[in-house]
Amino acid sequence: MNEYDSELVKSILFNAGYRFADNEEKADIILLNTCSVRDSATRKVFGQIYEFRHELGRRPIIGILGCMATDAKQSLFKNKKLGIDLICGPDSYRRLPEIIQQAQNEIKIADIELSKNENYDGISPIRGSFSGNPSALPQDDFSHPRKVNAWVAITRGCNNFCTFCIVPYARGRERSRSVASILQEIKKLVRDGYPQVTLLGQNVNSYKDGKTDFPLLLDKISQIKGLKRIRFMSPHPKDLSLRLIDLIAERPNICKHVHLPLQSGSSRILKLMNRCYTKNDYLALVDRLRAKCPQVALTTDVIVGFPTEKEKDFKDTLSVIKKVRFDSAFIFKYSPRNGTVAARKFTDDVRPEEKTKRIVFLNELQRQIALEENQKLIGSIQEVLIEERYENGWRGRCDNNKIVSIPDGKYHVGEFIKVEITHASVNGLSGISLASAKPSSD
Ligand code: SF4
Numbered sequence: 001m002n003e004y005d006s007e008l009v010k011s012i013l014f015n016a017g018y019r020f021a022d023n024e025e026k027a028d029i030i031l032l033n034t035c036s037v038r039d040s041a042t043r044k045v046f047g048q049i050y051e052f053r054h055e056l057g058r059r060p061i062i063g064i065l066g067c068m069a070t071d072a073k074q075s076l077f078k079n080k081k082l083g084i085d086l087i088c089g090p091d092s093y094r095r096l097p098e099i100i101q102q103a104q105n106e107i108k109i110a111d112i113e114l115s116k117n118e119n120y121d122g123i124s125p126i127r128g129s130f131s132g133n134p135s136a137l138p139q140d141d142f143s144h145p146r147k148v149n150a151w152v153a154i155t156r157g158c159n160n161f162c163t164f165c166i167v168p169y170a171r172g173r174e175r176s177r178s179v180a181s182i183l184q185e186i187k188k189l190v191r192d193g194y195p196q197v198t199l200l201g202q203n204v205n206s207y208k209d210g211k212t213d214f215p216l217l218l219d220k221i222s223q224i225k226g227l228k229r230i231r232f233m234s235p236h237p238k239d240l241s242l243r244l245i246d247l248i249a250e251r252p253n254i255c256k257h258v259h260l261p262l263q264s265g266s267s268r269i270l271k272l273m274n275r276c277y278t279k280n281d282y283l284a285l286v287d288r289l290r291a292k293c294p295q296v297a298l299t300t301d302v303i304v305g306f307p308t309e310k311e312k313d314f315k316d317t318l319s320v321i322k323k324v325r326f327d328s329a330f331i332f333k334y335s336p337r338n339g340t341v342a343a344r345k346f347t348d349d350v351r352p353e354e355k356t357k358r359i360v361f362l363n364e365l366q367r368q369i370a371l372e373e374n375q376k377l378i379g380s381i382q383e384v385l386i387e388e389r390y391e392n393g394w395r396g397r398c399d400n401n402k403i404v405s406i407p408d409g410k411y412h413v414g415e416f417i418k419v420e421i422t423h424a425s426v427n428g429l430s431g432i433s434l435a436s437a438k439p440s441s442d
Helices: 001-015 039-055 066-073 073-078 093-104 167-171 180-189 214-222 241-252 267-273 279-292 311-326 341-345 352-375
Strands: 030-033 061-066 084-088 109-111 149-153 196-199 229-233 257-259 296-302 330-333 381-390 394-399 403-407 414-424 430-438
Touching: 001 030, 001 061, 001 093, 001 149, 030 039, 030 066, 039 061, 039 066, 061 066, 061 093, 061 403, 066 167, 073 084, 073 180, 084 093, 084 381, 093 109, 180 214, 196 214, 214 229, 214 241, 241 279, 267 311, 279 311, 296 311, 296 352, 311 352, 330 352, 352 414, 381 403, 381 430, 403 414
Parallel strands: 030 061, 061 084, 084 109, 149 196, 196 229, 257 296, 296 330, 403 430
Antiparallel strands: 381 394, 381 414, 394 403, 414 430
């Protein structure tokens, strides 16, 4: 979501006449789009600003965007060593040119007002990691020469209030974009040459515009001619309906990969987290998904050391990991986020050494499972969308989101090729190209 927001900000600033520097040494204004979901992300931002302030040898305007803007406004301005000039929250980016101007006039300014309806409709993001000056490119080619995936935010904010999570406070309540504007944007992306879109939302599958819910929206998107791959993230297990599962199974251009955040395998902890499902609900959902779509790859997020998590709760998480056999998992140690229910009501009572022990154990188990799951694909033929060139060849992604390396050859970014998988590691696959091939959705 932050990557997408940075693309929106680039577009707003470009249209206001700003141009992009190649690197921070050349920049007059440095904006950091921040995440405060975890404590480590916040600390990283502080370190980065300190470096800019003290190692650049001059004084650029420094601004904070994103979740930290809302979450840590007071401490950011108070910290004189950082010397922050402006703070702009995730719903205030349209005002950014004005805010920058005030900061240039040495007025410290913070706009962190959250909105009930801001969804940045009508702003076309400047896509890709392109950092040069887009004015040098033809208008239509702004979006980056490397057209593979375009992020498309369909909702912003969240109403779920999981007790550990800062998002509803930092990004406000959930709002959905209109069906018409989403379809229009995706049709344009296809015309511009993007083979893949990834639909984004904090709780992407609770999308609602009038009578159109997420399965209906996905149904319409999957019928857009020429759109080869559709991904979405992150769905909440409680909103993964049978209609959605059927659609994933049916449509060749909806990728067979679901990132389904588990958070904990203990029903008691899930209740404290306000996740609205139990361990058995989650396992039943996985069974339903696999019954309809046996080839689906599943990935997840897990938090270890949530307040009151006992050895028994942790064993429940282990048992779900062993049973589901996720293709990969992002595993984090719990850290209290100011303002959340968990930080207010629960004591962070799992000792740091215990959290470390649990995360190490879980990571090791998950790595073993990921390796074994990847090894099962050796000998299979996968359709790979080429994403980038690297020193030893090319890298791309299968429909199931696994990364595949291919030795050097004549390909181009955005091309689909058939690959026979010959090797597997914990983090991905490698193989040899059979021949350039059109994707099966054609
Ligand atoms: S669903 Fe829960 S974890 Fe996800 S953004 Fe919303 S509150 Fe946070």
